Amino acid sequence: MTDLVLSETSDGVTVLTLNRPEKLNALNYALIDRLLAILDDIEVDGSVRAVILTGAGERAFSAGGDIHEFSASVALGADVAMRDFVTRGQRLTARLEAFRKPVIAAVNGIAFGGGCEITEAVPLAIASDRALFAKPEINLAMPPTFGGTQRLPRLAGRKRALELLLTGDWFPPPRALELGLVNEVVPHAELMPAALDLAKRILRHSGPAVASILTAVARGLNQSIAEGLAIETEQFARMAPTTDLREGLDAWIERRKPSYDGSWAHITRPDEARRASTALDQRGTRTRVPSPPHGP
Numbered sequence: 001m002t003d004l005v006l007s008e009t010s011d012g013v014t015v016l017t018l019n020r021p022e023k024l025n026a027l028n029y030a031l032i033d034r035l036l037a038i039l040d041d042i043e044v045d046g047s048v049r050a051v052i053l054t055g056a057g058e059r060a061f062s063a064g065g066d067i068h069e070f071s072a073s074v075a076l077g078a079d080v081a082m083r084d085f086v087t088r089g090q091r092l093t094a095r096l097e098a099f100r101k102p103v104i105a106a107v108n109g110i111a112f113g114g115g116c117e118i119t120e121a122v123p124l125a126i127a128s129d130r131a132l133f134a135k136p137e138i139n140l141a142m143p144p145t146f147g148g149t150q151r152l153p154r155l156a157g158r159k160r161a162l163e164l165l166l167t168g169d170w171f172p173p174p175r176a177l178e179l180g181l182v183n184e185v186v187p188h189a190e191l192m193p194a195a196l197d198l199a200k201r202i203l204r205h206s207g208p209a210v211a212s213i214l215t216a217v218a219r220g221l222n223q224s225i226a227e228g229l230a231i232e233t234e235q236f237a238r239m240a241p242t243t244d245l246r247e248g249l250d251a252w253i254e255r256r257k258p259s260y261d262g263s264w265a266h267i268t269r270p271d272e273a274r275r276a277s278t279a280l281d282q283r284g285t286r287t288r289v290p291s292p293p294h295g296p
Helices: 029-043 067-075 078-098 114-121 136-140 148-156 158-167 173-178 188-203 207-220 225-239 243-253 270-276
Strands: 005-010 013-018 050-055 060-062 103-107 110-112 124-128 132-134 184-186
Touching (some): 005 029, 013 029, 050 188, 060 103, 067 078, 078 207, 103 114, 103 188, 114 148, 124 173, 124 188, 132 173, 184 188, 207 225
Parallel strands (some): 013 050, 060 110, 103 124, 110 132, 124 184
């Protein structure tokens, strides 16, 4: 049986390829389930620090949900369709949106329906100049069901999103860039190199810091500013005792390139923490920082 999602890892980056090119990489239930399972594995795999998601073949990123399969679920009633299609699709886009490692969509062709909703959900996206986007669910007499009625208005604004949602009209990559759906549009031949370059620019930084930023943005985006700031504070508090933060501060003070541990390991010796809080002056002497009142 053909793998529905191809996976290839190199230098900390896993490229996941939706692999139903004969069906324009339509999202059938088995493909969604397989993609979710792979994301679960990647999340706990320390050797993988970023993900690029693309589509097989020359025509499509993903044309959206598998309509034949969805139609059969609808015929069995609303409860079955909700369970099989809506809940499954929303679980996928929510997983991509909240993933604690950066996911970059490399949109290589048609991104309609669910394919567009994946692009809306991931933190970062680059589009080929051959890409094409649409919210065509209205043509089936239904609203989008993988989060499109919620994420697109948040990205593009209510009126611009409603025009696309209510007409079903396709739109080209420059329009997707204008709407904030993608970060960049590149010539087709440069799509994967551009996605890999973006991943590598992120991978030079601390993995836990990257995870903290992704989480703070994903969780705080739709909250009040006060609640968002509380989430930001919580994420900093998680980073504060880590060896990566201490290394980042030391490297800046000592004017050198940081060498991150990349784990959530904490500094446990107070003398190490105090050492990281001192700076070398031009003569090579240290200015001491007072110990905490109850420190050793």
